[in-house]
């Protein structure tokens with residue numbers, strides 16, 4: 001029998017995608033909480049993940065470090081994934097790739113220049129510019145939801161909603177909610193109202209940081 005997968009996670013970081021997906025899937029995981037950023041506060045983590053990023057997912061001795069790829073692993077064989085024989089399969093795959101590469105990237109710049117860098121190195125102009133950059137890219141979510149659909153693809157909640165929903169959620173924590181469209185805000189409220197999201201957030205606040 002395989003050992004329980006280990007998820008290394010910092011509260012509300014991209015690893016929340018994985019914790020949320022695990023809760024939605026009912027998958028047992030061994031949650032290990034780290035202080036943020038691990039690079040500064042958890043030096044021993046380098047032995048697990050030389051990138052020093054979260055998530056880190058260890059299963060059967062193998063490491064995965066991409067939040068959306070880990071969501072694919074968790075969703076495998078469950079209704080949270082879109083199967084290859086479904087009509088929305090390629091749209092689903094595109095959303096998964098878009099979630100971090102296109103939508104979370106500008107938010108990461110905002111995080112760096114509002115929270116991570118010391119005061120003297122903070123850059124208000126970069127934050128403003130990348131907020132606008134994110135807003136332009138987030139129009140793709142609004143366009144997809146314009147027909148009144150409840151979820152992004154396949155007529156059901158999937159990890160595409162988790163992967164993209166996390167980016168939209170992160171934007172709200174960065175004072176960027178105003179660049180989200182109305183349909184996007186309604187869809188995000190549906191995503192965040194799910195029991196799986198509530199359980200994930202409650203769980204990340206209970207554990208003891210290493």
Ligand SMILES: N[C@@H](CCC(=O)N[C@@H](CS)C(=O)NCC(=O)O)C(=O)O
Nearest residue numbers: 013014037039053054065066067100
């Ligand atoms: N593309 C990766 C990005 C991972 C990543 O950069 N995670 C951030 C947290 S949101 C991190 O660990 N940053 C700390 C650092 O780079 O030192 C993913 O989707 O998981």
